Amino acid sequence: MIRRVEPRDVDAVVGLVHELALYEKAPEQCHLTAEQLHTALFGESPALFGHVAEVDGRVVGIALWFLNFSTWDGVHGIYLEDLYVTPDQRGNGLGKQLLKALAQECVAKGYTRLQWWVLNWNEPSIGFYKSLGAVPMDEWTTMRVAGDALAELGQSL
Secondary structure (H helix, E strand, O other): EEEEOOHHHHHHHHHHHHHHHHOOOHHHHOOOHHHHHHHHHOOOOOEEEEEEEEEEEEEEEEEEEEEEEEEEOOOOEEEEEEEOOHHOOOOOHHHHHHHHHHEEEEEEEEHOOOOOOOOOOHHHHHHHHHOOOOOOOOOOOOOOOOHHHHHHHOOOO
16 A cells, blocks of 8 residues: 555654665665654655555555756656665565656646656666656766765855
8 A cells, every 4th residue: 555654654764764775785874863754754844755655554665755846847846765665575566656656746736747866776776767657867967065065165155
């Protein structure tokens, strides 16, 4: 069953985010806590949204997302931050169902884009996404400022 994330799911979702970080070969970079996730999802001004895949009362998949905005289209879209299904549940259609729920959200609200990043080495996921009609945006380079560089850039003028 695919449904919106609820407060009772927070601990399970945090665990799955940490599993995803391990799968992506970067567990040391994942510092998410239950308190942080709860605030982001259910605080006074939620900036993060989510869906979960539940099997036999257990959360086995997640799609965490937030709104972005296309100045060219003039409307919001969804940026998928994390999509993860536990290894024992892969191949059962849960990933597709999670993405379908986000696509339905886009269509219902008039959003024009559903987008995300995927690691270049993750060929199984790339193939899966392409089978759903996703296309790589190869002409774009992802840029990031973080850590000391962010602190330096953010110093007052």
